[in-house]
Amino acid sequence: MNETALTVHQTARPHGFPTVEHFAFVESALPAPVAGSALVENLYWSVDPYHREMMDDVPGGFALGTPLEGRSIGRVIASRTPRLAEGDVVMHRQGWRTHAVVGPENVRQLPRFDGVPLTAFLSTLGGTGLTAYVGLTRIARLQEGEDLFVSAAAGGVGTATGRFARLLHAGRLVGSAGSMAKAAHLVREVGFDVAFDYHDGPVADLLGKAAPGGIDVFVDNVGGEQLSAAVGALREFGRIVRIGTISQYNIPDAPSPRFDYADIVEKSIRMEGFLVSNYRDVQEELYEFAVPRLQSGRLALDETLVDGFEHIVDAFLGMLRGENTGKIIVRDRTQVPPAN
Numbered sequence: 037m038n039e040t041a042l043t044v045h046q047t048a049r050p051h052g053f054p055t056v057e058h059f060a061f062v063e064s065a066l067p068a069p070v071a072g073s074a075l076v077e078n079l080y081w082s083v084d085p086y087h088r089e090m091m092d093d094v095p096g097g098f099a100l101g102t103p104l105e106g107r108s109i110g111r112v113i114a115s116r117t118p119r120l121a122e123g124d125v126v127m128h129r130q131g132w133r134t135h136a137v138v139g140p141e142n143v144r145q146l147p148r149f150d151g152v153p154l155t156a157f158l159s160t161l162g163g164t165g166l167t168a169y170v171g172l173t174r175i176a177r178l179q180e181g182e183d184l185f186v187s188a189a190a191g192g193v194g195t196a197t198g199r200f201a202r203l204l205h206a207g208r209l210v211g212s213a214g215s216m217a218k219a220a221h222l223v224r225e226v227g228f229d230v231a232f233d234y235h236d237g238p239v240a241d242l243l244g245k246a247a248p249g250g251i252d253v254f255v256d257n258v259g260g261e262q263l264s265a266a267v268g269a270l271r272e273f274g275r276i277v278r279i280g281t282i283s284q285y286n287i288p289d290a291p292s293p294r295f296d297y298a299d300i301v302e303k304s305i306r307m308e309g310f311l312v313s314n315y316r317d318v319q320e321e322l323y324e325f326a327v328p329r330l331q332s333g334r335l336a337l338d339e340t341l342v343d344g345f346e347h348i349v350d351a352f353l354g355m356l357r358g359e360n361t362g363k364i365i366v367r368d369r370t371q372v373p374p375a376n
């Protein structure tokens with residue numbers, strides 16, 4: 037067992053894109069569990085776009101100079117509560133650190149499904165997949181044969197949206213991503229019919245070519261120009277599922293997207309945003325939908341795994357730059373399978 041623990045702190049507020057200078061790794065003695073708690077050694081960490089929003093001076097944001105928080109999966113290595121035993125694998129929110137002292141009320145014991153790796157609880161079966169599933173089933177209320185456009189389609193939520201939409205018998209699937217390589221991957225591996233690099237010209241033109249007949253649903257992870265273009269492309273009774281606005285997170289005072297507000301009325305468009313944290317009751321349904329399909333191979337995981345806790349800041353910044361395909365997850369070196 038390591039005798040020391042590492043935590044990541046935010047040291048300053050970024051104006052624009054954050055850098056490694058905004059973070060510090062802080063070493064301390066291994067924390068000891070007090071009565072009623074347990075010590076967890078973290079094995080997998082999620083780094084997420086919302087962490088960028090929390091780096092700003094906003095209510096509920098990260099405090100400077102204290103350990104950051106985020107979703108993590110770890111193993112109990114010492115326990116002073118009968119409700120957690122050594123060896124238990126748990127999900128909790130004290131990420132961005134090698135070790136965490138947790139109370140049983142603050143962790144979730146993870147079910148184990150044959151053939152499904154633990155990382156799935158941070159990707160397809162976790163908040164990422166739940167966001168995609170709620171977006172399609174509760175917000176868009178997707179009908180068979182409907183045509184979809186998904187922005188940031190090669191990311192965690194985007195790939196899960198594409199794969200779930202295919203399984204839910206969507207019609208034409210159009211995706212946008214930040215490179216031609218990602219666009220090709222979406223068509224070749226994820227099941228999109230067509231995908232484009234949003235840098236390749238005005239998005240309205242690119243979307244017009246990719247979906248000449250229009251779209252029924254826009255699943256929006258990005259906002260900005262892509263949202264404007266989608267309003268124009270939506271058919272009557274179209275729905276916009278507002279999931280995130282990542283094109284604006286690193287631009288202070290980013291202007292709101294411009295689109296024709298009359299379109300919303302004349303095409304009877306419904307735009308609805310949501311926070312996945314308000315849909316925890318859908319978690320079991322997601323397991324019922326996704327687990328048998330993962331086990332049978334009809335559904336695949338999309339993950340970028342970064343090895344070594346010391347790379348967690350790089351992984352986070354890389355995700356903001358678009359270096360990931362699928363959900364980005366940082367993995368402790370002990371979890372790296374041995375090379376053949």
Ligand code: NAP
Nearest residue numbers: 085191192193213214257279280281282283310311312358
């Ligand atoms: P992700 O898509 O795996 O990673 C972020 C991706 O955003 C990057 O890979 C990058 O891909 C893209 N990106 C970065 N800057 C961009 C820009 N200026 N314009 C367009 N794309 C840009 O992250 P995720 O966890 O799946 O999250 C996706 C979105 O969903 C985020 O907006 C996030 O805040 C939101 N979200 C919301 C909820 C909720 O409860 N509502 C829950 C989870 C996530 P490219 O290479 O394609 O640029």
